[in-house]
């Protein structure tokens with residue numbers, strides 16, 4: 001089993017180191033190969049996704065990813081900025097299905113800005129399409145405005161689009177995920193305004209015929225943003241496009257108040273995947289040894305479950321994380337009175353020790 | 357002063373009736389002319405925005421709008437569905453600047469799903485561009501996918517676009533609104549992915565030169581959705597495009613837990629405007645006499661302030677609403693133990709009585 005390990009920028013290297021340590025402690029012999037990505041890729045070879053890094057990711061069975069981005073790259077032209085690496089990996093590896101669970105651990109209920117009764121026990125799964133939509137649609141750019149009251153001026157433009165097969169495959173993924181959970185799927189669209197999402201909705205309704213055991217409903221994206229704030233526990237699985245999924249999955253993650261705990265998986269059609277924490281590179285705390293490594297460690301568990309088919313090891317890691325939380329250890333981002341404050345490395349060590 | 361009154365569907369007629377009653381009680385002689393819109397427009401003349409209704413709105417000094425939509429129109433083809441009326445009014449009246457305040461009245465702090473310390477005293481203003489973006493961009497539709505791995509299949513597509521002048525004028529509106537408030541403006545974009553919003557960001561930065569007294573910052577839309585949940589009080593004024601504004605303004609409204617209280621204004625370049633509650637037509641409670649009319653009454657106050665230049669009357673209405681809340685009257689949507697539950701009409705009467 002070959003794992004491409006791409007630590008990236010900011011806190012990426014610190015948190016990935018802890019996940020690697022946990023993987024090594026499982027007693028399997030993974031082949032782990034490291035490569036620079038994001039700002040680190042740019043420093044190493046002038047591009048956020050160096051050719052050798054992409055090749056490694058393509059050859060591996062799974063990719064463990066830290067995080068990319070730092071203010072110091074903000075002035076680079078867009079094509080060279082760190083986040084292009086993650087877009088490039090998604091596209092080149094065909095990682096069309098992004099799984100973003102938003103789970104509130106009972107021990108961390110106080111961390112949420114929402115009232116405990118609204119979020120305690122929260123366990124929803126957002127499935128975001130990740131290789132289509134306005135993220136990659138062509139044409140795009142800046143041109144002369146061709147018509148209307150601003151004709152002749154410059155205008156910025158992009159193309160939103162979804163092909164039938166693209167919607168079908170993510171719908172299948174979502175229905176199957178719902179079958180394994182509460183059997184309820186909410187498809188989020190903006191069919192009242194966008195042709196793309198009327199098209200999306202019609203296809204989801206069609207695919208539903210193959211999953212009669214799953215209850216399907218449809219919600220406009222603006223309403224979904226409201227319902228996530230109002231009554232998030234009413235959701236089970238949400239499926240939506242790349243752009244709406246970007247916004248809603250971050251909002252859902254923040255409902256828990258502990259985004260430092262949330263893993264994510266981005267899968268292709270064969271369950272090869274890229275695994276990364278839901279949070280960003282946090283350059284403000286990089287190198288201080290205080291970042292929370294648990295989202296990355298839990299991402300490694302997802303990797304074992306989805307790509308490497310080592311379900312038992314995934315369970316071991318997840319149980320170890322629960323045990324560590326129960327024992328009261330907390331990194332500063334999730335610290336509460338009465339707990340024991342620890343750093344990145346101590347937290348990683350505690351998870352290793354808690355593996356049974 | 358001529359006001360076009362468009363009650364619409366669902367609870368629209370009931371809540372608009374209360375706002376009209378309050379306007380009449382001010383002691384001015386407004387000319388108010390009623391016309392059907394939305395589902396009611398479709399019933400009356402086969403189109404959600406009948407020609408006579410549009411003409412009335414174009415001729416009037418301001419438009420007071422209730423709400424449109426009902427499940428029974430869901431099966432109509434898109435062009436005939438109620439919400440097309442609101443899109444048509446925005447476009448034909450050039451209502452490019454949408455003001456959506458999210459204010460938490462101290463008396464209603466308990467209604468929020470967020471912890472009191474996170475939202476008490478919340479007072480933010482979202483300014484959403486309302487006539488551009490992917491809402492109206494052409495081309496759009498369903499076509500044969502021209503390239504890529506899904507070539508030859510059907511695909512749905514839309515065009516996101518913003519011309520320079522469109523961004524400039526909404527930026528001016530936003531900077532000027534910020535000058536009248538806390539002098540802080542957050543421009544929300546997705547410049548790391550979308551050409552349209554890199555373009556948007558560059559122009560906002562340029563317009564900022566004319567408003568050196570306003571502090572400007574930029575935030576990606578996914579992060580903005582998170583920060584609204586994490587620390588909404590950190591915002592003062594937010595400006596963003598039509599699509600992102602649709603999502604964020606609804607999320608912000610729901611933070612207050614009392615969307616039945618929130619008015620909105622949609623203005624053209626000369627401060628002619630359409631005024632409507634932020635909530636929808638709520639067909640489930642229509643006709644029961646329990647809908648909260650306060651958002652519509654407060655929308656009428658915004659109309660007096662922005663379009664009719666009757667600031668003193670606007671203050672009178674807003675103070676009357678505050679007095680009624682302080683006296684403990686509540687419609688069911690905002691009811692709490694210890695308050696007095698009233699219906700739509702009683703609430704409207706109470707506001708009239710509280711006018712001083």
Ligand SMILES: CC(C)[C@H](C(=O)O)[C@@H](O)C(=O)O
Pocket residue numbers: 083086087246548549578
């Ligand atoms: C960095 C950015 C391009 C990316 C996205 O918008 O997809 C990020 O926000 C994410 O959600 O992984």
Ligand SMILES: CC(C)[C@H](C(=O)O)[C@@H](O)C(=O)O
Pocket residue numbers: 192193222439442443602
């Ligand atoms: C009804 C719909 C077309 C509309 C929109 O998306 O703008 C509504 O959600 C709104 O925000 O006024």
